[in-house]
Amino acid sequence: MADKTLAVGIDLGTTNSCVAYLNGGEPQVIPNSDGYSTTPSVVAFTAQKNWLVGLDAKHQAVTNPHGTVASIKRFIGRKLTDEDVQKDKSLVPYNIEGSENGDIRVRLDDQLKSPEEISAIILQKIKQDVETRVGETVTNAVITVPAYFNDSQRQATKDAGKIAGFEVLRIINEPTAAALAYDFDTKKNQKIAVYDLGGGTLDVTILELLNGLYRVLATCGDTHLGGDDFDQAIMQWVLEKFIAEHGVDLRQEPVALQRLREAAEKAKCDLSSAAAVDINLPFITKKEGTPINLSYNLTRADYETLVGALVERTLEPCKKALRDANLTPTDLNEVLLVGGMTRMPKVRDTVRRFFNKEPNTKVNPDEAVALGASIQAGIINGNVRNALLLDVTPLSLGVETLGGTFSVIIPRNTTVPTKMSKLYSTVKDMQTSVNVKVLQGESKAANNNKTLGFFSFVGIPPAPAGTIQIEVTFSIDSNGIVHVTAKNVATGQMQQMKVSATSGLSKEELEKLVQAAKGRVISAAPKEEKEAKPAPANTKKAESTPPTQSPLVSAPSGAGSDKSDGEVLTGDMINFLLKDPDETSHQ
Template sequence: MSKVIGIDLGTTNSCVAVMEGKDVRVIENAEGARTTPSMVAFADNGERLVGQSAKRQAVTNPTNTLYAIKRLIGRRFDDPVVAKDVGLVPYKIIRADNGDAWVEVRGERYSPSQISAFILMKMKETAEAYLGEKVTQAVITVPAYFNDSQRQATKDAGRIAGLEVLRIINEPTAAALAYGMDKKKSGTIAVYDLGGGTFDISILEIGDGVFEVKSTNGDTFLGGEDFDKRVIDWLADEFKREQGIDLRNDKLALQRLKEAAEKAKIELSSSKETEINLPFITADASGPKHLVMKLSRAKLEALVDDLIQKTLEPCRQALKDAGITAGEVDEVILVGGQTRMPKIIETVKSFFGKDPARNVNPDEVVAIGAAIQGAVLKGEVKDVLLLDVTPLSLGIETLGGVFTRLIDRNTTIPTRKSQIFSTADDNQTAVTIKVYQGEREMAADNKLLGQFDLVGIPPAPRGVPQIEVTFDIDANGIVSVSAKDKATGKEQQIRIQASGGLTEAEIQRMVKEAEANAAADRKRREAVEARNHADALIHQTEKTLKENAEKLGAAPEKAAVESAIADLRAVKDGEDVEAIKAKTEALAQAAMKLGELLYRQTQSGPGAGSSGPSEGDASGGQAKDEKVVDADFEDVDDKKKSA
């Protein structure tokens, strides 16, 4: 039975884990790191780079390197937060035909689900390399405050990556599951999750293997990226004041600023001051310009103080929804790399009145929880019950544009709720059901998830027809809605997709593209490995020829090797992998024959085969030489005996 992996698909970094027996293993990637940058790049030669290799070349290839794509997933192009992102990133965000926010790289259009799928494929490959078997099933985490569109788009990403997504689980819930299973704790836990792009707060009750989420709240556009942006803007403003040049207009310089800002922010978690040094950041008529600035921890805290304070209102709301006070929380868990910032630790401590738990790795705990949930779903872990909630209220638009709730936020899922509605006009034969998610009183102020029509209603005075609208939320937090005319029994049902999101045909096309790209990537990697093998063999063989030039003379074996080297050189830089392999094998055979010749020459040389003194030669076959001096010696042991 194949393993179920747990994947924390993060804004900045991703992590994969698997349950092995009673323990969870966080799996290292090919570079030996336990987290992988959530970055995808497209190189000049068409190669797709994911993770650390994409991050390494980001400075020189900013417009074709995609990061923080999670902030776009399941969002419309005209969403205000997308408009904000357009001005922040060096890559191109475009409006797709369906109105969603997509990206364009080297003339090709990609949905955020596709880019996320490339990252998931990398995590899948990492797990497969460790386990030594194919992986087809996963539990993937999302921010607790993700709406239905974002959850569906994440599930689509899993499908495109070739994974059956057994469950979409909320990140804070996964963290609490990992913490509770590990520490065997019970009580009320608050999970404060500030990652690269999103913020969540969840309040949970834990006891006897039951993990019940009481409430959740958050902000899906607040995270470490915003903290980085404050540092970038400060650096750019200071440089502009000194040099009169705005570095934000130069995409290459902007990428260097981003890397420097992230590095400085991390350093200031353990030191009071850091120096940012970027030589040759730009140039003008007077020559090259260098950026050298000092940033103190106090200055950083001043730059981001309002962002930190912004996390506290969701905390207050979550406590209110759970019906408890901060003092009634037994443990506070910090999740997400940004929570390593001392000011955040101090703020959380002040708000909850207690020190956050320090024995949790904020980068890995979510993936660990996802792996545990995978094992629970597979039946490998017993006596664990996870009761999660829907983060936002669900309802429909009714007369006057009012948002009528059917399912309130923080309702335990899975759940099902029905309500009877009627027509607004006399003789109305069809109704349009518009499904919204949010907390505002007017429907238009909330997130439109989708709409459908129920037709064929018998003509009747307004208010007479009875239309039953049913909401169904599964354990992944994904919504289905149906409307039924009670008189005729006619029913219309939709499974909510990302508003305008990917159609089934688009998903299938992307799955095929991902498979084709995976094959192309394998072929490209095979070609690189074949070239490396060829280069190594050429180098070794030429070294042998050079070292044994006198011995070989004009031997036919030498000529055969030189010819084989020339043949391999002619094909090794091409794309024909089979030709490279064939010529490499031919050179290997020729080199083997050359080795046999050299061995025979060594064997037939003077003194060959003697392994000890020859008969009648007490000196071991060594000829007398006037330079050899015979030395007197005395046996120490004998001397001791006679003493």
């Protein structure tokens, strides 16, 4: 009875994405069209009106700062008024605006694109590459999200999958997927922690493994803490030194900023193995008509001081998760490291110190999540019989009551799928509707939590106060997505419901985008540009790739590494850079 159709597991990461499938029962990563196992989560809309995804998009980022979108995951499922969004808005080179209901839109050329649509473009490229490799159409997919993602973020990710043409079998949590991918001795019962520090998010999940049953005990995280913040710290350091030295604020120059962003990312990665790196950006800007060069040396020690607070911050969710699971670090058998940032020595030391054990790094931290997702796809379509996942909802679900307090209906860390019913009755005579504002979060003040929607149960027959009883059922499905229904207790009839003040795409908008996606072509970068670039150094075809290699950024000196010799400036680029700064900043 097992489904024979191919199903893939997709890790849609903030910085990099990865896709895997079960090949003869073994989870295996599917390389992209360039032969790499991960694809940068970058989308670009070029001046020639072409869509580029992945390395192609990344490589032209410097010449197209406003049209290149990286780290869109930081915006998916959020509102413009979100505190985190306000922070990130000024740090990204692309323009963020708001839609009618306050959702986020990215301005690309003359179009306003939702994060769902941009994520869908990445997924579309992945779909294309998969279908090319396996030689058949692939529709079924399991897509992962950070465990700490709320309902809106999950729904938006599911929508992105739909727009890309996928049938999304399940949205599963990244740390749980990673736990699936580790080849544990399934005879032993174990308690493990997964510490997942990626490009944009941190998740800490505690699981109990019972002979093939993966049961999540507790999860906690920070949906705004990841590699991007570490890049930012380096950028900040460089920007300040440059202002001090030259009196020029590079934040005003999108092209310079983009080059610096890429240099910072490379420096961060290199400092995991080198004791110091050089950040070299020739012709970074002009001052009074003369081009200036940027050249600084950053030691690992100084870098660790710059990001020390960020690393310490990652311990907070570790403590909370353990507390919720009612365990101490000694109770755990293993700690697994997932996500590119866990390559950083200081992160590893901090994790080792906190959990008092050597972290387990058996599987590639960039691939574990996708591999696990492909196993979950196998569980859902019946091909995998010896494993099952019991995950939890990360945030408490509740309603707003009198005085603006938050009343919890389903507490955080409740196993899903789950549901809870509550009785409501009318408070006034002839009242024809009952209203309920549903939120997710841990604050006792409803205002500080995330509003999922304002539900109005209408069409209640007029009657004296208190005589009509409505049973409202709150359920959270296996995706961690919330559903609210209600029925009239006396008649047993389902209650008509109107929903407002939600986030995300309406049914109509979603349908439109699904149709629009069908006609979209994702180009490969024009041949001319490709020849001018050497292949990224130190990368292996069809195997795990250091996901952030870019030939445009200078390599560390004196580190004895065999990385590329320096920034590669093509003829096009040099012409571009020597243009009047005023021209370039108004791109």
